[in-house]
Amino acid sequence: MWLFDRFVLFRAFSLRGFLNDLPRYIFVTLWMLTNIGLFIGFFVQFETFPRYFYFRMISRQGLSFARAPAAVINFNSMLILLPVCRNLISIIRGTCFRCSRSLRKALDKNISYHKLFAWTIIFCSVIHTAAHYYNYEFIITDAASPQRFEQVPSNPLRNNPLIYLRLLENRSLVLPLDAVLLNYMTYAGITGHIMWLILFLMATSSVEVIRKSFFEIFWYTHHLFIFYFIALGIHQFQMILPFQSNVDVSDPFNCSRLPVDTTGEGCEILPTFTAARPSSYKWFVIPLAIYLVERLIRFIKSLIPVQIVHVEEHPSRTLEIRMKRRFFRQDVGQYVFVNIPSISFLEWHPFTLTSCPEDNPEFSVHIRIVGDWTEALLKKVRQKGSNVRSTIITIDGPFGTASEDVFDYEIAMLVGAGIGVTPFASILKSIYHKRKNMNLKKLSQIYFFWVCPQPQSFEWFATLLKTIEKSLQDEGCPDLIKYEIYLTRGWTAAEARNIYLHEDDIEDPITRLGAKTNYGRPKWDEIFATIAENHSKKKVGVFFCGPPILSKELHFQANKHSTNNCSFSYNKENF
Amino acid sequence: MAQSKKPNKKEEVKGKLPDILAHQCGDCTYYCCLFPPKSRVSFGIWANMQAFVAAIALFGSAILVSSFTQTDNTGLYKAGRYLKYLNIPIALFVLFCEYPRGAKKGGGRVEERFLQSYIAPIHYFFRFLTRNYFIRSIVYVILSAPSQFTLPTTMAGFMLFSSGLFYFIAAIYDECWVPPSLAWGRDSDKKSKEPEGRAVDMMEAPEEPPPRLPQTSPHRPNQDVKGSEVYMNNQ
Numbered sequence: 001m002w003l004f005d006r007f008v009l010f011r012a013f014s015l016r017g018f019l020n021d022l023p024r025y026i027f028v029t030l031w032m033l034t035n036i037g038l039f040i041g042f043f044v045q046f047e048t049f050p051r052y053f054y055f056r057m058i059s060r061q062g063l064s065f066a067r068a069p070a071a072v073i074n075f076n077s078m079l080i081l082l083p084v085c086r087n088l089i090s091i092i093r094g095t096c097f098r099c100s101r102s103l104r105k106a107l108d109k110n111i112s113y114h115k116l117f118a119w120t121i122i123f124c125s126v127i128h129t130a131a132h133y134y135n136y137e138f139i140i141t142d143a144a145s146p147q148r149f150e151q152v153p154s155n156p157l158r159n160n161p162l163i164y165l166r167l168l169e170n171r172s173l174v175l176p177l178d179a180v181l182l183n184y185m186t187y188a189g190i191t192g193h194i195m196w197l198i199l200f201l202m203a204t205s206s207v208e209v210i211r212k213s214f215f216e217i218f219w220y221t222h223h224l225f226i227f228y229f230i231a232l233g234i235h236q237f238q239m240i241l242p243f244q245s246n247v248d249v250s251d252p253f254n255c256s257r258l259p260v261d262t263t264g265e266g267c268e269i270l271p272t273f274t275a276a277r278p279s280s281y282k283w284f285v286i287p288l289a290i291y292l293v294e295r296l297i298r299f300i301k302s303l304i305p306v307q308i309v310h311v312e313e314h315p316s317r318t319l320e321i322r323m324k325r326r327f328f329r330q331d332v333g334q335y336v337f338v339n340i341p342s343i344s345f346l347e348w349h350p351f352t353l354t355s356c357p358e359d360n361p362e363f364s365v366h367i368r369i370v371g372d373w374t375e376a377l378l379k380k381v382r383q384k385g386s387n388v389r390s391t392i393i394t395i396d397g398p399f400g401t402a403s404e405d406v407f408d409y410e411i412a413m414l415v416g417a418g419i420g421v422t423p424f425a426s427i428l429k430s431i432y433h434k435r436k437n438m439n440l441k442k443l444s445q446i447y448f449f450w451v452c453p454q455p456q457s458f459e460w461f462a463t464l465l466k467t468i469e470k471s472l473q474d475e476g477c478p479d480l481i482k483y484e485i486y487l488t489r490g491w492t493a494a495e496a497r498n499i500y501l502h503e504d505d506i507e508d509p510i511t512r513l514g515a516k517t518n519y520g521r522p523k524w525d526e527i528f529a530t531i532a533e534n535h536s537k538k539k540v541g542v543f544f545c546g547p548p549i550l551s552k553e554l555h556f557q558a559n560k561h562s563t564n565n566c567s568f569s570y571n572k573e574n575f
Numbered sequence: 576m577a578q579s580k581k582p583n584k585k586e587e588v589k590g591k592l593p594d595i596l597a598h599q600c601g602d603c604t605y606y607c608c609l610f611p612p613k614s615r616v617s618f619g620i621w622a623n624m625q626a627f628v629a630a631i632a633l634f635g636s637a638i639l640v641s642s643f644t645q646t647d648n649t650g651l652y653k654a655g656r657y658l659k660y661l662n663i664p665i666a667l668f669v670l671f672c673e674y675p676r677g678a679k680k681g682g683g684r685v686e687e688r689f690l691q692s693y694i695a696p697i698h699y700f701f702r703f704l705t706r707n708y709f710i711r712s713i714v715y716v717i718l719s720a721p722s723q724f725t726l727p728t729t730m731a732g733f734m735l736f737s738s739g740l741f742y743f744i745a746a747i748y749d750e751c752w753v754p755p756s757l758a759w760g761r762d763s764d765k766k767s768k769e770p771e772g773r774a775v776d777m778m779e780a781p782e783e784p785p786p787r788l789p790q791t792s793p794h795r796p797n798q799d800v801k802g803s804e805v806y807m808n809n810q
Contacts, residue, residue, distance in 0.1 A: 133727040204624040
């Protein structure tokens with residue numbers, strides 16, 4: 001459970017790690033404070049302001065509990081569109097090159113902000129709807145029993161509390177206070193239910209199980225957000241919330257207690273009412289415009305032709321696609337979105353780039369076949385054969401903060417686990433090329449740890465490692481990259497026999513690499529201790545990509561083995 | 576060291592569903608050809624999610640409306656004053672039915688809900704009823720009827736209705752509820768001691784040492800970083 005994760009994270013706390021993530025913590029704290037401030041502010045406004053006094057006498061706390069979360073919903077609906085504008089975020093990141101790296105990395109977590117805003121909207125919608133259900137109860141109570149206004153015997157408002165609601169001026173409809181009518185026959189009621197339905201469908205299809213396994217359900221359902229915003233804009237257009245417009249001449253706190261024909265107390269003028277104007281649209285109009293600009297940018301970028309240079313099918317259902325495009329400049333460790341109109345017109349899928357910047361103008365992605373879209377792609381590649389280069393493909397990107405930190409350290413420890421090994425293809429290739437061009441700056445030794453349950457699905461990476469290994473040997477520095485491979489899966493009896501028989505071979509029987517495959521989980525304690533011993537007075541950068549549980553373990557070990565002599569700084573990369 | 580989150584008591588056969596279940600999930604009788612039959616999309620998991628959320632919403636709104644007394648004479652046909660109490664057991668029943676998440680159509684690891692492993696055996700016991708999605712969809716559509724008689728439960732009941740609808744779609748595509756782990760089925764005693772190709776969680780070390788000779792061989796590149804258990808065993 002996530003509680004245990006938080007506890008483990010506490011063990012791995014370090015000041016440097018905290019400072020690294022500081023912009024993110026500041027942003028979330030500010031956002032939380034704004035939410036709480038809005039909630040409390042609007043709540044107090046609707047509880048204490050005189051102009052809502054008469055309506056409050058009917059709806060009691062229901063009014064405040066409905067309008068306060070409404071303000072929070074408005075605020076979050078405004079914010080929720082912004083983290084999804086990935087091109088604009090890239091532009092901000094690019095122009096902000098003087099900003100500190102941690103500030104730019106804060107922009108990498110945009111989807112997690114998006115989820116945060118979304119869950120806040122849902123939480124506040126629950127409170128808002130429940131408050132309105134309470135309102136129905138109170139309204140019907142007061143419509144049925146005017147005894148509440150007994151304290152003012154000759155107040156004409158006493159006998160029929162509905163009168164002052166019928167004193168609405170001009171625009172809004174005069175409505176009898178029937179709950180069913182309010183629920184189903186007003187703009188607010190209908191759009192409220194529509195929004196609830198849309199939020200329900202979007203939220204249930206956005207959970208991780210469905211997103212990871214059945215992406216199409218998530219993707220197509222999520223496009224209902226357009227109707228959500230339309231409904232949110234229309235929600236208040238019927239203007240049925242009345243407030244008193246002449247508070248200065250007829251103070252409700254005073255005058256509601258006095259009989260209507262009292263003179264000399266300043267209550268000769270009856271209260272007049274007007275309806276509250278819609279305000280939701282003012283919140284999200286600008287971000288909606290920004291989002292439209294973003295979609296326009298995406299569309300324009302998708303018109304730039306992409307030439308497929310080479311498509312190769314690797315063992316274990318992996319495809320490599322090498323492409324070229326104008327105006328494409330890649331950094332290490334970035335990702336792109338790929339769209340193939342002939343497979344699916346609307347779907348964009350993200351893939352990490354496995355080429356390095358020195359490969360310019362070519363770039364490549366390795367695609368694992370796991371879902372409907374990738375299956376269709378594989379079928380197309382197999383069918384078309386050499387004609388596959390004529391397939392139209394569009395690329396959006398590259399996105400993501402470049403992982404250039406690797407080159408700032410003297411010693412680098414790269415750990416790739418499972419599918420997280422993909423960005424390291426880009427990094428290792430870049431390291432190799434930089435060494436060739438004498439561009440390697442401070443980096444003098446790289447340790448690469450590859451942890452995976454089984455080598456299947458990553459034969460292409462093993463081949464890449466082998467190529468790099470051989471090239472480095474040929475060029476005379478075989479020790480630049482020292483790598484270790486750990487297979488954490490169990491083994492079958494046949495495999496065990498194979499390993500036993502090939503014990504003395506130069507090449508490992510499973511991965512065909514020079515380094516023998518290690519079986520089992522790496523003992524990080526010993527690994528860190530050995531590296532600390534061998535490299536005193538140096539700073540080691542630890543870079544990891546893979547499942548979060550291993551990330552916490554590495555963070556902890558890096559903190560534990562950091563001494564004055566040899567310090568490990570753990571960099572959590574957002575690949 | 577970091578702890579594994581899942582209970583270690585019951586072993587799981589990941590990935591492969593045995594053939595007996597493939598047959599139980601029906602043959603190729605597709606009633607609708609909107610989507611290609613080989614699609615991996617399974618509506619069952621989504622419908623399960625919807626019903627789960629609907630049950631929680633129904634429970635909350637039923638509690639809310641049970642505390643209201645003034646609205647009893649309003650609403651559809653005035654029957655709400657009695658039917659509103661019925662929503663609470665309905666919500667709890669649906670919550671119980673929906674809590675265990677079933678296996679995915681194409682296989683693969685399913686993220687189980689917290690403490691699901693104690694409720695799934697009951698579902699497996701009643702598998703005649705819980706396996707079929709047609710039964711579930713009709714039951715949920717019927718159970719969403721009492722919620723329409725009071726205002727706050729209307730939306731929650733509609734969510735339950737929609738989950739019934741999606742279960743119907745899932746049933747058309749021949750999906751069924753299969754326990755994510757078969758440790759409670761009748762095959763549990765037949766499980767072999769050494770499962771072939773058993774996938775181990777990344778943070779769990781294999782229990783047996785690997786089959787290696789003592790480390791006396793001269794052909795050993797890249798040995799300066801000693802981190803593996805292998806080396807420890809052979810010191």
